[in-house]
Amino acid sequence: MLLTMTSVGGVVSVAGTAGADPAAPAPPPPIPVPVPRPMPEDPARVNPIGGARVSSSTPQGETAGMERPLAAQVERGAATVPMWAKDGIFAPTAHPNRQIAIHLPGEVTLGPAAWLPGGGAIYGSNDVDYQAIPYAGGGVDITVTRKTVFSSSTIPFGVKMPAATHLRQGNNVVLVETDAAPGNPSRVIGTFSIPAAADANQALVGVTPTLGPGFPPGQSNLTVDLGPTSTFAFPVTITVSYRASDAATTGAPAPNWAGLPAGTPAGAVTPPNPAGYVTDPTGTHRPDGIDPTTYAQRHSGHCQGGPDTYGSADGRSANFVAACQTQQLCLATTPARTSVDSCNDRLLAHMSIQCVTVFGQTGDDYDACIRTASDEVAWAKANMAGGPG
Known part of the structure; x- marks a missing residue:
């Protein structure tokens, strides 16, 4: 092995003859060039039209805001x-x-x-x-x-x-x-x-x-x-x-x-059940391909997520069963004929009708009845899906 050191003008070089120099590192990849795109075709801020002068307040690069919205309406x-x-x-x-x-x-x-x-x-x-x-x-x-x-x-x-x-x-x-x-x-x-x-x-x-x-x-x-x-x-x-x-x-x-008189029997106001509702709590008639949980919710004959009635201390009672069964039938028609939100909105409306009929438009019993109905609707929104069932 031979080492040679030479100093020229303060520069020291070291040469070796033991072997070849290591391979030089590969050059870095070229920086990609942005794809050129045309500037927006905006109208000029000032457009001379004959002897008239038309000015626009629309900034360059922006439009008048008439395009499709960024997010679709929900x-x-x-x-x-x-x-x-x-x-x-x-x-x-x-x-x-x-x-x-x-x-x-x-x-x-x-x-x-x-x-x-x-x-x-x-x-x-x-x-x-x-x-x-x-x-x-x-x-x-x-x-x-x-x-x-x-x-x-x-x-x-x-x-x-x-x-x-x-x-x-x-x-x-x-x-x-x-x-x-x-x-x-x-x-x-x-x-x-x-x-x-x-x-x-x-x-x-x-x-x-x-x-x-x-x-x-x-x-x-x-x-x-x-x-x-x-x-x-x-x-x-x-x-x-x-x-x-x-x-x-x-x-x-x-x-x-102001509602029905205090002490009115609980069964005094019982709205009729909707036509076409099938009560099948055991699932005996569940068709093939229908989710068992969905079928049970739709055919129990009762409200889901809350009581079938709200009763006051004086014996009056608002019956929610018909409203709940109507909502369960409604969910089966989604999304072809209506929406799940619409079914749940109508559930609150129908339950509210019973609250007002029995307890009046205001008062503690009305407030408690409506709150019970609202809680049941909130549960339905979170746990009941639409579609066949």
């Missing part, structure tokens, strides 16, 4: 209570992919939401407070509290309707209906209750509802005019409910309905 399955009342309370209807927006009177003057347990909110002002309580299944109860005599006795609720629908006053109910067309008659897809009103002494206050156009154009108004109230009987509370219902009733046969 069906609304619950009521949405916003932080600011001016944004509107959104709620579904019994028709899939159609929703309404409820606007409170003087909403721009109301304070931000004071949140309540369960997702409800109170929007306050000096003279009037508005409380909105949403339920599973798309329902919402709105309570207006007139705190002083200086608050208006005329309360206009704005309702932003979906296309091809209208409001109509029925028998002690305000209906949201589709427009009739040849071969497609008008159908109920939502209901507003006729508001119930009472003063601080629990004396009933007369209510006159009217329907008419609202503002902005395209919005409808459900206006509530209250009867005279003693100056010393404030606050006055007014309660109105909305349900995504396909039935032309809220369960209240008369204004300010």
